[in-house]
Each structure stands twice: as structure tokens, then as C-alpha cells.
Amino acid sequence: MAAPFITALEIGTTTIKVLMAEVRDDGGLMVAGLGECESRGVRKGEIVDFELALDAVRRAMEAAEAAAHKSIGESVYLVASGGRAESLLHVGGIPVLNEYEEPGGEITREDIDQALEVARKIPLPDDRIRLHTLQQNFEVDGRGGIVNPERMLAEELRVGMLLIHGQRAVVENLKKIAENVPVVCADAAFGGLCSAQAVLAPEHKRAGVVVIDLGGGTTDYIVYNSGLVKLAGSIAVGGDHVTADISSGLNLNRRQAETLKKESGSALINRLQSDQNISIPAEGGFNGRVVRAATLHAIINTRMEETFKLIAEKIEDEGLSGMLSAGVILTGGGSAMEGVTDLAQQVFNAPCQIGRIHDCVGLSTKQEGARFAAAIGCVRYAASQIKPELPIRAAWRNWLSKLWGGRHE
Amino acid sequence: MSDLQKKILVLGLGGAGCNTIARIAPRAPEGMEFAVMDCDFQTLETCAHIETRLAVGKALTDGMSTGGDLEVGRRCAENSAGQIETILSGVDLLIVIAGLGGGFGTGAAPVIARMARGFGSTTLFFTVLPFPFEGLVAQGKAHSAIRRLRTCADAIVQMPNALIQPDGDALLEKSLETSSRTLATGVIGLWRLLTHTGICNLDFAALHTMLNYCDAFCRFACATATGEGRADALIDSLRTHPLVEDGAMFEKAPGMIIGITGGDDLKLSEIEQIAEGLTPKGQECWIKTGIAIDPAFTGRISAIVLAAEAWKEPLVDDGRGGLKPLSGDGKQGELSGVLKPRSRTFGGAERTIWNGEDLDVPTYIRRKIKLPR
Numbered sequence: 001m002a003a004p005f006i007t008a009l010e011i012g013t014t015t016i017k018v019l020m021a022e023v024r025d026d027g028g029l030m031v032a033g034l035g036e037c038e039s040r041g042v043r044k045g046e047i048v049d050f051e052l053a054l055d056a057v058r059r060a061m062e063a064a065e066a067a068a069h070k071s072i073g074e075s076v077y078l079v080a081s082g083g084r085a086e087s088l089l090h091v092g093g094i095p096v097l098n099e100y101e102e103p104g105g106e107i108t109r110e111d112i113d114q115a116l117e118v119a120r121k122i123p124l125p126d127d128r129i130r131l132h133t134l135q136q137n138f139e140v141d142g143r144g145g146i147v148n149p150e151r152m153l154a155e156e157l158r159v160g161m162l163l164i165h166g167q168r169a170v171v172e173n174l175k176k177i178a179e180n181v182p183v184v185c186a187d188a189a190f191g192g193l194c195s196a197q198a199v200l201a202p203e204h205k206r207a208g209v210v211v212i213d214l215g216g217g218t219t220d221y222i223v224y225n226s227g228l229v230k231l232a233g234s235i236a237v238g239g240d241h242v243t244a245d246i247s248s249g250l251n252l253n254r255r256q257a258e259t260l261k262k263e264s265g266s267a268l269i270n271r272l273q274s275d276q277n278i279s280i281p282a283e284g285g286f287n288g289r290v291v292r293a294a295t296l297h298a299i300i301n302t303r304m305e306e307t308f309k310l311i312a313e314k315i316e317d318e319g320l321s322g323m324l325s326a327g328v329i330l331t332g333g334g335s336a337m338e339g340v341t342d343l344a345q346q347v348f349n350a351p352c353q354i355g356r357i358h359d360c361v362g363l364s365t366k367q368e369g370a371r372f373a374a375a376i377g378c379v380r381y382a383a384s385q386i387k388p389e390l391p392i393r394a395a396w397r398n399w400l401s402k403l404w405g406g407r408h409e
Numbered sequence: 410m411s412d413l414q415k416k417i418l419v420l421g422l423g424g425a426g427c428n429t430i431a432r433i434a435p436r437a438p439e440g441m442e443f444a445v446m447d448c449d450f451q452t453l454e455t456c457a458h459i460e461t462r463l464a465v466g467k468a469l470t471d472g473m474s475t476g477g478d479l480e481v482g483r484r485c486a487e488n489s490a491g492q493i494e495t496i497l498s499g500v501d502l503l504i505v506i507a508g509l510g511g512g513f514g515t516g517a518a519p520v521i522a523r524m525a526r527g528f529g530s531t532t533l534f535f536t537v538l539p540f541p542f543e544g545l546v547a548q549g550k551a552h553s554a555i556r557r558l559r560t561c562a563d564a565i566v567q568m569p570n571a572l573i574q575p576d577g578d579a580l581l582e583k584s585l586e587t588s589s590r591t592l593a594t595g596v597i598g599l600w601r602l603l604t605h606t607g608i609c610n611l612d613f614a615a616l617h618t619m620l621n622y623c624d625a626f627c628r629f630a631c632a633t634a635t636g637e638g639r640a641d642a643l644i645d646s647l648r649t650h651p652l653v654e655d656g657a658m659f660e661k662a663p664g665m666i667i668g669i670t671g672g673d674d675l676k677l678s679e680i681e682q683i684a685e686g687l688t689p690k691g692q693e694c695w696i697k698t699g700i701a702i703d704p705a706f707t708g709r710i711s712a713i714v715l716a717a718e719a720w721k722e723p724l725v726d727d728g729r730g731g732l733k734p735l736s737g738d739g740k741q742g743e744l745s746g747v748l749k750p751r752s753r754t755f756g757g758a759e760r761t762i763w764n765g766e767d768l769d770v771p772t773y774i775r776r777k778i779k780l781p782r
Contacts, residue, residue, distance in 0.1 A: 046759065081612035236761040237768045249780060275529050290527045294781040302772040310763060 005032070006386075007058070007064070007072050007183075008378035010079035010108045010191070011174050013042050013217025013240055015334060016056050018064035019375040020364075022074065023383040029376060031362030032067025035060040044217035045081055046235040048171045054177050061181065066126045076183040077382040078174055079374045080131060081191025081213065081220050085234040086165040087402065089136070093120030093158030104155045107140070111157055119161040129168040131190045134229045136160030145226070160226045164190050164232045190219035192232050195331045197384075198377030199355030199370075200224065200334060209326035210348070211355065212311060213374060214334025216240050220374075225323045235310055239334045242303050249299045250291050256280055258343045261337075267304045268339035304340065308347040315348075327351035329375035415501040415613045419596055419605060421445040421459075424452050424474070424480070425508025427538055431456045431597060432507055440599050444496055448485045448513050461496060465489035465517075475512025482516025493524060495540055502603070503530045507703040510539035515554040521686065522561040530618050532562045535629075537594055538569040563620040566629045566715075568592070572651040595630040598713040605701040615697040619666050621781065622695070623717035628658045633711040640679040643712055644686035653716065655664055659687055663720035664695040672707030675700070675775040683712060695720070697728040710780035 010017045020033040029237045037060035038382040041052030061072055094115045098105030120133055138146040139158040149157060171188055196205075196215040208225040217238045242265075247257035260277040264278045282288030315321050325352040330340060335354045344352040354370050357363070361371060416570045419442065427445045434443050435458065444461035447453055450472040453462050464472070475481040486493065497503065502524045507514035518534065525532045536555065539547040557563055603613060606671025616669030620627075630650035634642040652661060667687060669680060684698055695717075761768040766775060773780060 042763065046760070235763065235768070236759075239767070241771075244769075245773065248771055249773060277529065279528065292526075292529060292781065298780050299771070299773055300776070302776060302778055305773045306768075306776075 005073065006382045007076045008079060008171055008194075008375045009061075009076045009178060009185075010043060010081065010378065011047075011053065011057060011177060012039055012081065012171075013045055013238060014215070015039050016042075016060040016374045017372065018057075018072070018076075019098055019372065019379060020064050020068045020070075021379045023379065027380075027383075028359040028361065029379060031360065031376075032070070033064040033066075033237045034212045034363070034372075035062065035064025035067060039216070042217065044233075044238070044240070045215070046170050046217075047177065050173075050177070052181055054340060060183055061183075067298055069219045072183060073187040077378050078176055078178055078185050078188040079168055079191050079194050079378045080171050080174060080188040081215055081218055081234065081374060084170070084236055085131065085164055085190055085192070085220065085232065087229075087232040088122065088163045088165065089160055089170065090122040090151065091139070091160045092121065093139070094118055095324055096154045096157050105153065107149045107152050107154055107336055109150060109159055111231075111382045112159075115159045116161075119159045122161065122163050124163075125167050128165045129169070129171050130163060130165050131188060132162075132164040132193060134164070135160045136162060136228055139224070140318070140349055162227075162229055162232070164193065166234070177365075182190060184361075187382065187385060189378050190222075190232060190234075191218075192222035192234065193229070194375070194377035194381055195220065195373040196224065196229075196362075196377065197380045198357050198373040199329055199331055201338045201358060202227065204326040204329070207325040208320070208323040209329060210311070210315065210324055211331065212330045212344070213309075213335075214238065214330060214332040214340070215374075216333060219307055219332075219334075220260055222325075223312075223315060223320055227318060230320055231315065231318050233309060233311075233314060237303075237307050237310075242300055242334075245299050245303050246296065250295065252280065252289075255284075261289070261300065264296060265291065265300050266293075266297045266300050266338040267343040269294065269301050270339070273297070286401070287295065300337070300344070304334075304337070304343055305347060312347050315342070323349075324348065324350045327353065329353055329355045331355040331370045333371050358360075369409070371375070413639060416499055416606040417442065417502045417504065417600055417655075418500045419443050419448075419506065419600070420496075420502045420521070421456070421702065422505055422507035422521065423447055423511055424449065425511065426506045426514055427452045427456050428585075429537075429589050430459060432586070433593040434459055435599055436593065438601065440604070441597070444667045445458025446486075446496075446517070447474075448472075448482070450569070458728055459728040463489070463492055463496060465492070475516065477512045479512055479554070482511075482513040483520055484516075485513060486517035490520075490524065491646075493521065494528075497521070497525050497528055497530065497629070499528045500525070500528065502616070503532045504534065504535065504599070506535045506537075506592060506596070508537045508539070509554045510543060510553035510582040511550075515550050515622070517599070518554060518574070519557040520559060522558055526561050531617055533620060533627075534565045535568055535596065536561045536565060537588065537592075540570045545776060564623050564654075566627045568594075568629075569654060578629035592703050594633070594711070595629055595713055597633055598668055598670060598711065599715075601670060601703065602699045602701050602713075605703065606637070615699070616666065619664055619695075619715065619717065621696065621779070622664055626718040628653050628716045628718060629714065630716075631711070635701050635709040635711055639710050640686075643683060644708055647712060647714060651715075658716050658718070659714070660689050661692070662689060662716035662718070664717035666697050666699070666715040668699045668713045668715075669699070669710065670703055670706055670711045670712070672700045672704060673702065674707055675702060675710065679710065687714060713750055756782065 005022050008019045016039045018035040022030045037056045040056050041049030047053050096105050096107055099199045138149045140146050140149050164300045175185045192213055196211040205224040210223045213220040213236045217240050218234050219238050220234045243257045245259050247254050276293040277290045280289045298309045326350050328344045341352045355373050421427045427447050430443050431444050443459050445456045445459050446463045448466040448470045469485050507518045509515050522532050538551050574584050630647050630653045632643050632646035741768045
């Protein structure tokens with residue numbers, strides 16, 4: 001089959017997902033196999049028990065292979081959600097010289113390459129790892145927003161690079177799991193970026209949008225404006241925190257809290273429901289209890305509102321808050337929470353919707369789409385990375401240079 | 410009674426509670442609902458005029474008292490959970506009168522509070538604390554009961570028995586009469602304010618707000634005055650009320666409900682005078698004034714004051730800044746004190762520190778949000 005066949009591996013805090021998909025020439029995805037396994041040994045997106053996590057990854061892969069009726073092959077693409085990712089904008093530039101080596105001249109292809117090279121050189125502390133280096137628009141003599149400066153007259157050419165970096169130990173450990181399966185980890189992509197690839201159309205990116213992936217252990221976010229990534233990051237707070245809050249606030253065990261959250265949880269405090277009681281069934285030595293919906297919703301509301309507000313503050317700090325015309329798009333398991341879109345709408349003061357995956361066949365996208373956004377987006381990201389070259393060979397050839405980004409979108 | 414009317418039930422728990430109810434009930438206005446509960450059948454017999462009587466724990470005590478064992482009291486209440494639920498269901502405001510330091514009242518009060526919360530009722534506990542001569546054991550029991558009550562009751566008014574006695578060498582009967590009357594004035598006054606639709610009636614929601622915010626402890630004072638300059642006299646007697654530390658409580662109360670009942674001759678200037686006299690100076694204070702007119706009060710004026718000891722926002726308002734308690738030392742409530750951040754909540758993963766805040770600790774604890782209960 002001519003279409004490249006890509007496997008994405010997402011080691012999440014709640015579930016481990018393996019997605020095998022073919023990428024058609026027109027960019028559409030056909031899901032061939034999907035494997036899921038309850039995640040163990042992972043907390044807040046970090047590995048805390050290597051053996052348990054490895055076992056769970058193997059089982060998810062077997063499930064995917066069984067569903068696809070074929071083998072995963074030798075390489076996978078990893079979704080690096082979490083890892084306390086952050087983004088950093090670095091602007092680098094060069095003076096433009098004319099043929100007599102005097103300032104001021106026509107920008108040539110070499111000038112552009114050189115400027116990109118300078119901008120890309122961002123020193124990082126040892127404990128951080130580069131996930132993506134995404135190019136921003138060019139700036140010619142202080143005028144920004146220039147897409148292609150070639151053959152323009154200028155004295156100085158500058159370009160910004162948005163670096164998305166994560167915690168080295170976390171990402172390396174995720175990668176090590178894949179290598180112990182054993183499969184080759186061809187590349188790792190930031191979870192938020194992956195989710196955005198799955199649910200965003202180009203017009204969203206141009207209008208300005210924030211994609212928030214509400215995961216089990218982490219919340220990833222990425223902000224687009226005028227077609228480019230402007231801000232990205234990850235907060236190590238997720239659905240697990242909501243469950244833990246419920247469990248401590250209502251004195252329930254984790255499993256009960258989780259069930260309660262999924263069945264009766266709401267991110268909004270609904271005055272109409274505040275008088276309702278929710279009964280927790282008896283089991284084992286537990287006699288059953290009745291809790292008030294108001295208490296439950298208040299716990300969930302405070303936590304989720306806080307998480308959204310942390311992101312909103314980041315966006316405001318970057319001066320991007322007025323530039324979210326396409327609003328907020330939520331993905332990940334947490335987006336199934338009742339009222340979460342309304343809450344996000346309140347906090348961000350922008351329209352909010354659950355992400356819908358476009359151009360994808362073979363997945364019941366309506367119900368499940370938001371949960372698989374990161375895995376699907378990862379396949380799409382991988383396809384965009386390997387398209388220009390021959391898939392497997394090229395990946396092998398410049399293994400190192402490609403491995404952790406180093407390349408722009 | 411229409412469906413819209415909120416159901417208020419006054420419940421007497423244990424010996425002291427039952428006796429108080431027995432004294433209050435005959436002079437209570439029409440329509441006020443009472444219930445008594447004890448495991449000592451003798452006590453219940455003295456309350457023969459109360460319609461709802463519940464004898465609990467027949468199997469445990471065989472109709473005798475608990476003998477001062479609060480564990481027995483607790484088990485009595487738990488064993489009769491079904492019957493208690495029938496009484497408590499549908500009650501919107503539960504006013505419980507209980508003497509702490511003994512057996513049944515002390516043991517059963519937290520159980521009742523929990524059940525009432527399960528039904529979504531607002532609970533207000535008037536607890537009578539033992540005399541010093543009853544010994545340290547009784548005092549200790551009363552204290553631990555208060556602590557346990559605090560986690561589930563909306564508000565607790567503590568009334569040390571010694572403080573609500575008449576001055577001088579009163580007869581025993583008169584002493585008991587006085588403490589009952591203090592309670593009666595408070596309970597009946599509150600009931601009247603809530604049920605009578607006055608010019609400026611105190612509605613249920615206002616009381617609910619107060620009880621939600623008051624962080625479980627309330628002070629309470631009541632007084633009646635007649636004749637010339639009655640407003641001044643009223644303020645004076647409220648301020649010298651033994652339960653409010655000579656008015657010191659009013660000066661630092663962050664929240665207050667003032668309920669004034671008067672006859673047809675009540676003047677606006679009097680209301681103004683009373684409200685101004687009680688409002689703390691130079692401090693922000695949430696105040697709700699309720700006024701009820703009752704022809705029976707012609708010629709006199711009566712007031713009750715519920716003052717919060719601390720003030721905590723039970724819910725998020727704006728998420729930033731506006732969540733801090735308006736006053737007080739910022740000490741966390743019982744709930745958060747119990748739930749110390751456990752480092753192992755997330756299986757040893759690195760803590761999420763964000764701008765100096767530990768995000769692994771539940772938000773409602775960090776923001777000091779009192780959960781609605």
C-alpha cells in the first residue's frame with residue numbers, strides 16, 4: 001500500500017492508547033487499529049512504575065495489532081503530553097548586506113536560511129528537552145507579519161522561533177518505555193500540538209484559537225493566532241486531581257469518586273440541581289451514602305475553573321487574550337464533563353466547543369473523538385513530518401537530528 | 410400551610426433538650442412544630458403534650474437513660490435511623506436544642522446533624538453546655554461533641570449553662586425557667602421572623618446565607634424592652650447579654666442577623682436606632698435586619714441577634730481575591746484541617762507547584778472555600 005502507515009502511542013495517566021492509521025494522499029486518515037489499555041504506573045503524565053507501565057503499553061499494542069490484523073512495525077510516534085511543557089519565543093536576526101558587503105540589500109534565500117539558523121539556536125537548561133521548534137513570521141526592518149521576505153529590500157531580517165520544550169527526564173522515560181517494548185520511537189510530539197492537528201482547521205488557526213487537552217494527569221494547551229502557534233504549555237493538573245479532590249472532600253475512595261465524577265459530575269454549579277442528592281451505593285464494608293450535588297459540583301467547579309484560569313492568565317500575559325476569535329476548543333477525556341464548555345466560555349470569555357476530528361474514517365468520532373484527538377493528531381503530525389522524504393529510510397538516516405524536533409512544522 | 414412555606418422543626422434531644430421543649434411548647438405561637446427524642450422513656454413522659462415523640466434505642470437501653478455514655482447515645486440514634494429520617498425528611502430548617510455533656514444529646518447530636526445534612530436541611534444547633542460543677546468529664550464530652558458537630562452542622566450556638574442564670578441566689582426552678590426562657594425567646598423569635606411576612610421580613614435565604622458563611626459558630630442574644638426610651642434599653646440589655654461577652658462580640662462580628670419584633674406602635678426611628686447601635690463601627694459587616702409586627706407586642710419591643718464569630722465564603726465568586734474571609738485570622742475550617750495535603754496522593758509524582766501554590770492540594774482547600782453542605 002502506498003499510503004504511509006503510522007502508529008501513534010500515547011502514554012496517558014488514565015489510558016494508554018495505540019492508534020494505527022493510514023494517511024491518504026489528500027491528508028485524510030483511515031484508522032486501521034485502535035488499542036486501549038487502562039494505564040498503570042503513570043501519574044501526572046510521568047512514569048512512576050516502569051514495569052507496570054511497560055506491561056500496559058504492550059497490552060495496548062497487542063490490542064491495536066489484533067484490531068488492525070497487522071503488526072505495528074518497527075517505529076512509533078510518541079505523544080509527549082505533560083512533561084511540564086512550556087513554550088519560549090526566541091527572536092534571532094541577521095543584518096542584510098548587499099553584494100558589496102554594505103548594509104541594506106535584497107534578501108536572498110541564503111539570508112533567510114541564515115536567519116532561521118540563528119533564531120533556532122536557543123540554549124536550554126540540561127533538564128529540558130526540545131520538542132518542537134516552530135517558526136513564526138519574519139520581521140523586516142521592524143515590520144512584522146511577513147510570510148516570505150525573499151527578494152525584499154531590507155537592512156535587517158529577523159525571525160521568531162517558538163520553542164516548545166519539556167522536562168527531559170519525563171520525555172526520555174516515555175521514550176524508553178517504547179524502546180523496551182521494543183519498538184523504535186521515531187519522534188515525540190507535544191500532546192497539545194497533536195490535539196490541535198486533529199481538531200483545528202486552517203481557518204481556526206488564522207482566527208486565533210486555544211486548544212485545551214484535558215487529560216487525566218495533565219492539561220495541555222496551545223494557542224494559535226494568524227496561522228501560527230503563539231503559546232503552548234502543559235500544567236500537571238488533570239482529571240485525576242478532580243477525582244482526588246472529590247475523594248478528599250466527600251470522604252470517598254478513589255474508585256467511588258471517579259464513578260461519581262463521571263456519572264454525576266458537573267463543572268458548573270447549577271442552582272437548580274443544588275438541592276439534589278446523589279446516593280452512592282453500598283459495597284463491601286461501605287454502607288452507602290448520600291452526598292449533595294451542590295458539594296460535588298462546587299469541588300469540581302473550583303478545580304476546573306482554577307485550571308482554566310491558569311491558562312487564561314498565561315494567555316493574558318502574552319497579550320493574546322483578545323485574539324481568540326475562534327474561541328476555545330476542548331479535547332481529551334475531561335471534555336466529557338458536563339458543563340465544561342460553559343465554564344470555559346465564562347473563564348475565557350470566548351465561544352467554546354468540544355473538538356471534532358475532521359477527515360478521519362474508522363473511528364466513531366462523534367462520541368469518542370475528543371478523547372482520541374491527541375493520538376489522531378500525532379499520526380497527522382507524523383505524516384506531515386515524513387511526507388517529503390521516503391518514510392522509513394529517511395527516518396533512520398537522520399535519526400538523531402530528527403528525533404526531538406529540530407525541524408519546524 | 411402552602412408548599413412554598415419552608416418547614417421549620419424544633420427538635421429537642423436528650424434530657425435537657427426535651428425538658429426545654431416541654432417548657433417552650435406551651436407558650437409557643439400557633440403553627441410552630443416541635444419534636445422530642447430521647448432514649449429515656451421517663452423524660453418523654455414529661456413531654457406528653459408534644460405531638461412528635463420518638464423513643465429511640467429500646468433494644469439498647471430498654472427505656473432507661475444512657476447513663477451518661479455518649480457511645481450508647483450515638484448507637485441509639487444510629488439504630489433508629491429509619492424513624493429519625495421520617496421526622497427529618499422535608500424539613501428545611503432544623504433547630505436542635507440539646508444539652509451537651511450527658512449521654513444521649515451528646516452522642517446523638519452529630520448523628521442527627523449528619524442525617525439532616527443528607528436531607529439538605531439547614532441545621533442550627535442551640536447547645537447548652539454543662540455547669541462547672543458537673544465536672545471536667547462532662548465539659549470534655551461537651552467539647553468533643555462540639556468539635557464533631559462542627560463538621561456537619563451549619564451553625565452552633567453555644568450557651569454555657571452558668572452564663573444564662575439569673576443573678577443572685579435564685580431558686581432552682583427559677584434558674585431552669587430562666588435558661589429555658591432565654592432559649593425560648595431565641596427560638597420563638599427566630600421562628601416568628603421567618604414565618605411572619607412582615608414589612609421587612611427575614612427570609613429563609615438570608616438565614617441560610619448567614620448560616621452558610623458563619624463558619625459553624627454563632628453567638629446569640631435576645632432582649633425585650635418596654636416603655637419610654639425602649640430602643641436604648643433594648644440595646645443596653647442586648648449588649649449586656651451574658652452570651653455576647655458584654656457586647657464585645659458585636660464589635661467584631663463579621664456577620665449579623667437582627668430580628669426585631671414589635672407591635673403596631675413600632676417606629677422607624679426605633680429600628681434605625683437599634684440597627685445603628687448594634688452595627689460594629691469601623692468594620693465591614695454583613696447585616697440583615699428583619700422586622701415582624703405582631704399585635705401582641707404592642708407596647709414592647711423585642712429583638713434577637715445572631716452574630717457570626719467568623720466569616721467564610723462558602724463558594725467561589727470571582728476566583729481571585731474575593732475568596733478570602735473578610736475577617737478572622739484566616740484559620741482554615743475543620744474540614745481542611747483534617748485533610749492535610751497528602752504527599753502520596755499522586756503516587757510519588759513530582760508536586761505541581763505553580764506560582765508558589767501546590768496544585769496537588771484540592772483547590773477548595775487552598776482557596777479556603779467552605780463547601781456547601
